Amino acid sequence: MELQFITLNDVRGVLNISAAQAYSLVRSGELRAIRVGGRGQWRVELTELNAYIDRAYRAAEAAIVDETATT
Template identity: 60%
Template sequence: MEPRFLLLSDVAAELNVSDSQVYHMVRSGELPAIKIGGRGQWRVERTRLEEYIQHKYAETAEWVRGNPLTDREPE
């Protein structure tokens, strides 16, 4: 069974980005996370990460629709 909560380093590995990029996403509020424990370690719930990924797919699809390729020759 997969863990419910992920370390920021686990999230970075899932998204293939740096740990610092994930930290910025969390601190900016872009990616929901919680702080737990006496040292305030960040954790991202797996379901929140999946929701974030789906949101990014939708955001990217909208951007692609609004920015079609114009320099390609018709096939």
């Protein structure tokens, strides 16, 4: 069975960010996640992480275009 959900610690590793930054992405709604279990552990679906990464690439590309247009 293929892995569908990962922990925020896994997100942190994939994006090479701190645990606080990973939690902030979820808390802000930039990265969709669900809470599971009695302790409410956060889990991120891999498709959601990939969608976040795609959005981040598009935002970076738009910023580069904007910078180029204003120089």
